Amino acid sequence: MRILKYLLLVSPLVLLSSCTLPEPSLLGIQPVAEKGGAKAPPKKKPERLNALHNADVDHLPFVQATRDRLEYIRANVEGRYCALTFDDGPHPTLTPKLLDILAERNIRCTFYVVGPLVRTYPAIMKRMVAEGHEVANHTMTHRDIRHISVDRMKTELGDCHKLLVDITGQTPLTFRPPGGGYNDRLMKIIYDDLGYSTFIWTVDTNDWRRPGVDVVTKRLINGASPGAILLCHDIHAPTIEAIPAAVDGILKKGYTFVTVSQLVGLEKQGNVKSAPNTRAVRQLAYFGPGAL
Numbered sequence: 001m002r003i004l005k006y007l008l009l010v011s012p013l014v015l016l017s018s019c020t021l022p023e024p025s026l027l028g029i030q031p032v033a034e035k036g037g038a039k040a041p042p043k044k045k046p047e048r049l050n051a052l053h054n055a056d057v058d059h060l061p062f063v064q065a066t067r068d069r070l071e072y073i074r075a076n077v078e079g080r081y082c083a084l085t086f087d088d089g090p091h092p093t094l095t096p097k098l099l100d101i102l103a104e105r106n107i108r109c110t111f112y113v114v115g116p117l118v119r120t121y122p123a124i125m126k127r128m129v130a131e132g133h134e135v136a137n138h139t140m141t142h143r144d145i146r147h148i149s150v151d152r153m154k155t156e157l158g159d160c161h162k163l164l165v166d167i168t169g170q171t172p173l174t175f176r177p178p179g180g181g182y183n184d185r186l187m188k189i190i191y192d193d194l195g196y197s198t199f200i201w202t203v204d205t206n207d208w209r210r211p212g213v214d215v216v217t218k219r220l221i222n223g224a225s226p227g228a229i230l231l232c233h234d235i236h237a238p239t240i241e242a243i244p245a246a247v248d249g250i251l252k253k254g255y256t257f258v259t260v261s262q263l264v265g266l267e268k269q270g271n272v273k274s275a276p277n278t279r280a281v282r283q284l285a286y287f288g289p290g291a292l
């Protein structure tokens, strides 16, 4: 059964939904051989001279959320920190291109990846971790967890978790539900099973709708706010095209990019007593920026 799922996911006819799609759509990732296979990751590219750089954040620990704060729509931090997140990869050509763009600017991000692609592109996964990014769980087959059994959900998450640990050596700390489908009961089960908090997003670029490079750029720059979690997908070429101007625009606004678990750590440093009003923000997250 696992082999069947794997074949389904890496075939050109793979059916995976975008994070914000209620129904599955064609992902269209063509499996290709990785250059260098599972060898050690390439050396870091030198940062650009005379260009905008992210502050050095590698000293900030990845912190696991506690049970009283299972759901993150945004982090409750006052400083200009935000987390850029990419879902549904890794993609064999677009993700390495994205990693080049991020490395030039010393930017750290979070990647919510799907298990079979992790298994197919281990060198890309190792490179992510070597370059300071956070890897996180986006299940094996990208099904809406509300529409499968609890046992199946646990297998989806558990298998992806094991792959990430085995291939990257990094233990994932967070989960993002495919399609944004989840509820309080499932969040508690997931936390009890794997210790994961559930990360949604503050700003949805809706990049999978292909709104155009400029629109994605604008949504990201306008969406940056303290503690914001920005959602993109690294499986769409126009998204990768939008990233240089978008991250430079956010850096110009004085923001520092951190990973989602670094945001958790920053929130805890502030001794936050209560979570923000996530119910209201959840509504916004579901319907996206729209007016931008």
Ligand SMILES: [Zn+2]
Binding pocket: 017, 018, 019, 020, 087, 088, 138, 142, 177, 178, 179
């Ligand atoms: Zn997704």
